[in-house]
Amino acid sequence: MPDMRPTKRLYFDDANLCDFEARVIAVSTTQTGQPAVVLDATAFYPEGGGQPADYGVLAGVPVVDVQEADDRITHILADPVEIKVGTTVTGTIDWRRRFDHMQQHTGQHTLSGAFWRLMGAETTAWHLGVDEVTIDIARAGLSDDQVREIAIAANEVIWQDVPVTADVYTPEQLESLTLRKGTERSGLIRVVSVGDWDRIGCGGTHVTSTGQVGAIGIRRVETRGMQSRITFLCGARALDDFHRKTFLVNDLIARLKVPMSDLEAHVERLQQQLSETRHDLEAARLKLLEYEAQDLLTQAQAQAGPYPVIARRLNSHDANELRTLAQQIAANGGIALLGAVTGEKAQLVFACPKDAPYDMATILKATLPLIDGKGGGQKNLAQGGGAGLALLDEALNRAFNAVIG
Numbered sequence: 001m002p003d004m005r006p007t008k009r010l011y012f013d014d015a016n017l018c019d020f021e022a023r024v025i026a027v028s029t030t031q032t033g034q035p036a037v038v039l040d041a042t043a044f045y046p047e048g049g050g051q052p053a054d055y056g057v058l059a060g061v062p063v064v065d066v067q068e069a070d071d072r073i074t075h076i077l078a079d080p081v082e083i084k085v086g087t088t089v090t091g092t093i094d095w096r097r098r099f100d101h102m103q104q105h106t107g108q109h110t111l112s113g114a115f116w117r118l119m120g121a122e123t124t125a126w127h128l129g130v131d132e133v134t135i136d137i138a139r140a141g142l143s144d145d146q147v148r149e150i151a152i153a154a155n156e157v158i159w160q161d162v163p164v165t166a167d168v169y170t171p172e173q174l175e176s177l178t179l180r181k182g183t184e185r186s187g188l189i190r191v192v193s194v195g196d197w198d199r200i201g202c203g204g205t206h207v208t209s210t211g212q213v214g215a216i217g218i219r220r221v222e223t224r225g226m227q228s229r230i231t232f233l234c235g236a237r238a239l240d241d242f243h244r245k246t247f248l249v250n251d252l253i254a255r256l257k258v259p260m261s262d263l264e265a266h267v268e269r270l271q272q273q274l275s276e277t278r279h280d281l282e283a284a285r286l287k288l289l290e291y292e293a294q295d296l297l298t299q300a301q302a303q304a305g306p307y308p309v310i311a312r313r314l315n316s317h318d319a320n321e322l323r324t325l326a327q328q329i330a331a332n333g334g335i336a337l338l339g340a341v342t343g344e345k346a347q348l349v350f351a352c353p354k355d356a357p358y359d360m361a362t363i364l365k366a367t368l369p370l371i372d373g374k375g376g377g378q379k380n381l382a383q384g385g386g387a388g389l390a391l392l393d394e395a396l397n398r399a400f401n402a403v404i405g
């Protein structure tokens with residue numbers, strides 16, 4: 001008969017316990033060939049309730065995941081190892097990872113407590129991610145100032161260093177307690193209290209007093225439907241974020257040679273200048289293409305009735321410039337049959353004056369097969385491109401002959 005007793009959660013009584021001994025009560029193998037070990041007791045926190053699993057070492061092998069089902073906690077090990085049921089093994093949790101989770105998680109209770117106390121807004125979800133922590137608040141349209149005020153209230157609870165305790169209550173005892181949020185669990189309930197500030201049912205790991213959270217820093221506030229998502233960082237993560245952003249700003253100040261107080265206005269000015277420069281450059285390019293069109297018109301190879309015909313390969317232009325050039329030629333009464341190789345592609349642009357009795361789309365259609373191309377257009381402007389580069393000149397010749405007849 002397999003031993004189906006629930007695993008004793010050592011982290012409930014002592015979240016600071018790193019090293020422990022326990023008896024192996026089941027060993028199996030995952031689909032990927034990794035050992036899955038169930039112990040009679042463990043200090044490893046299994047993924048759940050918004051908090052990720054602990055990592056660490058069990059029987060000398062890295063623990064890569066911890067999961068629970070039916071109150072039994074399974075440790076997934078990185079590599080195969082000889083572990084026998086009934087033997088005693090030693091485990092060590094990755095304390096740096098665990099303490100980070102405890103800081104973020106306790107900070108979350110404190111911050112959710114502030115939203116509840118100051119604006120009666122419930123926390124509907126929370127997530128402790130690798131980089132960021134989020135809570136979803138049942139209130140939309142929060143201003144930055146409102147959130148800043150709530151963050152200050154939560155941080156004051158951190159600075160007061162109030163005790164964080166966990167106690168188990170029967171459903172009857174629970175009736176006399178005011179929890180931030182009701183619980184749907186039956187039987188004994190573990191209630192985590194942040195001093196008198198916040199009280200809620202929770203099975204996670206927390207620091208023993210709020211001072212250990214260090215600080216709570218808000219990163220972003222986003223409205224999501226009828227809710228708000230608050231992204232924040234606590235403790236070492238908040239400090240690391242502060243350092244990275246401070247060094248980034250220092251670097252920008254040094255590069256732009258402006259004090260921090262002018263940084264925002266300076267970037268705005270730079271954006272404005274860039275936009276104006278782009279606009280000027282575009283106007284200059286257009287002017288240049290106008291001159292080039294005039295120049296090409298003086299070098300027309302033939303006349304088709306009153307229309308000078310320019311059939312040219314102009315590799316120095318991209319497809320957009322080629323089109324502008326062809327339009328300029330047509331606007332000045334000429335027929336433009338232009339080609340270019342840009343990158344790995346052959347381009348063709350044909351244009352004629354609106355009143356000219358030619359159909360550029362039809363002529364393009366007849367030449368596109370020579371460049372394995374695709375494209376289309378109207379009677380007075382047609383454009384296409386293709387991967388066949390070898391016969392581009394022949395394509396231009398064919399178009400020229402179609403116009404000259």
Ligand SMILES: [Zn+2]
Nearest residue numbers: 105192202204
């Ligand atoms: Zn908790």
